[in-house]
Amino acid sequence: MANEEWEKLKAALRKPVTPEAMQEAASAFSRYQVVQLAKGKGSKPTLVSLGRGKGYPNAVPVDKIPEQLATNPQFFNLMKRVVAKEKG
């Protein structure tokens, strides 16, 4: 189930940056996250990076990733590189 949702996220991230693709990726990540949270992680996971002067925050709580994916093209591009292994 988790893997299925993750594959959907990858597929969305492989699309060119459009509002529709960003919304699709955000929804896919939200669904993936629901499955992951069901495993009972009791912490505050945060995606962080050591970038300087980027168009996205250096720290994004995992539960805020869908919001960033839906609204921030630079963050969408970062996730495209990290998750879908494609150049943004």
Add this chain to the structure above:
Amino acid sequence: MATTVLMSDHDLPTRSASGFILKYIAPRVEPVQLFSVFVRRTPFRLAAPQSDIIIGVGHGSETIFSGHNEAVILEVGKYNSREVEGKVVKLLSCQTGALLGPDLVKNGAEAFLGYVDDYVWVMDSDLATRPWADTMAAASLIPVVDGLNALLDGKTAKEAFDIELEGYTRNAEVEEDELVKSCLEFNRDNAILLGDLEARVRARPPLPLPFRLVPPPPNLVPLRR
């Protein structure tokens, strides 16, 4: 020769990464260790020429490595080659492998280890006051520590680089969380080693037994959110 260690500590990612260096690397190297507000250009400029290895944690871009509150430490074309000549330089930072790393090697650095894209990982922000206890961040940062310890054991830059890459691969294979796994693979694929693959630094003695029993550093002050 001394070791120059720069540990920026002004936000969550720098706190997390520097926490691991503070716990696992700092105890086995002699000063100069620049931590938090001391990670600035002037202290670095004074310390670096006396060192055979420079270890830096901070935010970066293709052309800049920065310290506390983004103070520029190294920028392409804007540093003295004495600061890097004959040294092994490891920068745990984003994208410095693209242009800054090659520039450092061109200006005499013996070897450069860094990353050509962002360095990303998942950390537990509830553990910001004791980042070394963060097992989620450890998946990505312990391979860095292992690579650095290999360098400080006297292994070559290539051997240390391979140890770091193997660490990412090993951790990715057993990781259940797809996001963490993707980050590990991403960091591994973007790691880069430039310059002399056989470069070595003077071997530092391993931590003697009593030091292994020393508790971790005291809790750090909470970050302002």
